[in-house]
Amino acid sequence: MKQNGGVNPYYTSVDELMETSVEAQNDEMLQKMVGIWSGQTIVYGPIWPLICKILSGLSMGNLAVALFIYKVFNLFLHIANVYLMYKITNKKVFMLIYGLNPAVLFEGIVNVHNEMLVIFFLLLGLYFFIKKKNILLTVTFFALATLVKYFAILLIPFIILYFYRKETIPKKILYSFLWAIVFILILTIVYAMYMKDFEVLKGVFVQQNKLANSIFLSFFLLFDKKNLMANGFMIAFICIYGYTIINLIFTKKEYKFSEYIRKYNTLLLIFIFATITSFQSWYTLWIFPTIMWQNSKNIKWCATIPILADLSTIWYFLLCESYIYGIYYCLTLLGLMLLSKVCINCKKKEIKCLEK
Numbered sequence: 001m002k003q004n005g006g007v008n009p010y011y012t013s014v015d016e017l018m019e020t021s022v023e024a025q026n027d028e029m030l031q032k033m034v035g036i037w038s039g040q041t042i043v044y045g046p047i048w049p050l051i052c053k054i055l056s057g058l059s060m061g062n063l064a065v066a067l068f069i070y071k072v073f074n075l076f077l078h079i080a081n082v083y084l085m086y087k088i089t090n091k092k093v094f095m096l097i098y099g100l101n102p103a104v105l106f107e108g109i110v111n112v113h114n115e116m117l118v119i120f121f122l123l124l125g126l127y128f129f130i131k132k133k134n135i136l137l138t139v140t141f142f143a144l145a146t147l148v149k150y151f152a153i154l155l156i157p158f159i160i161l162y163f164y165r166k167e168t169i170p171k172k173i174l175y176s177f178l179w180a181i182v183f184i185l186i187l188t189i190v191y192a193m194y195m196k197d198f199e200v201l202k203g204v205f206v207q208q209n210k211l212a213n214s215i216f217l218s219f220f221l222l223f224d225k226k227n228l229m230a231n232g233f234m235i236a237f238i239c240i241y242g243y244t245i246i247n248l249i250f251t252k253k254e255y256k257f258s259e260y261i262r263k264y265n266t267l268l269l270i271f272i273f274a275t276i277t278s279f280q281s282w283y284t285l286w287i288f289p290t291i292m293w294q295n296s297k298n299i300k301w302c303a304t305i306p307i308l309a310d311l312s313t314i315w316y317f318l319l320c321e322s323y324i325y326g327i328y329y330c331l332t333l334l335g336l337m338l339l340s341k342v343c344i345n346c347k348k349k350e351i352k353c354l355e356k
Contacts, residue, residue, distance in 0.1 A: 014038035043203035045147035103306030121145035210278035281309035
């Protein structure tokens, strides 16, 4: 499938389109896109450009109308996510923790980040798993989430292994392999709408090669070894993640679902803060779909992290919006997180988590 008059967004950047098309040069929305990101092809999964095509088409080329449509779309997603939070947990407190979180409202509805769509698919998958025991729909919705942003793939093995936790080790491996085929098949079908070759997947690597607001910025400024350090951290994460999954396959202990998810949550936090070279505050919203199974003492802290991440961006506005100030962002976020953790631990009242 192609967009913008026959242009495939995975192979043609906005700059290239503007150079070759007079129609594109006169397009109000494309004119506004010219800048730091317009020289690269799309980095998201194919579900997102499909939705963008529909929403942008409804605007009839009017930028103000398009922005309004996107905000309304994310608002409806937000309402749906709040509802799913309640259906999964049967607790209003988690509706409030997510639904009224300032970072969710700001990044999701005001700034219209597609994290809202990823959260929607993940929550749908968790709903069908927890309430309906439907593993097929769970894998399907997790695949759709991955087709927006690839990090969603991290959750799937934990769900599959919990579902087959009482099976023998050979059956665990067999079922994991079969569901991996189903998952890959879904990805392949959707990607086929855009795919000419495997270059369609390069967006994942393009994102990881960017440098902004992460711990790797300090390594780059001090040692000029960003790539070496980033690759080392990514390899270490893959090893830790792989060891965790293998351990769950071969363990004879029947962990609770909450214990599976807490292992995932720990790995997700490591992934967000220690592997992403272009760290952005809205990435911390990835915590919310599984926050209800966190340890009770950590729920408040994890819900606070996205707020602290947004507060830390004040350096952009004080020193001008530039990635060169990312080191101040990192230090501010780290300091606020440590302070927040101490303050929250001093309070006795806790939010009761889902222990099932």
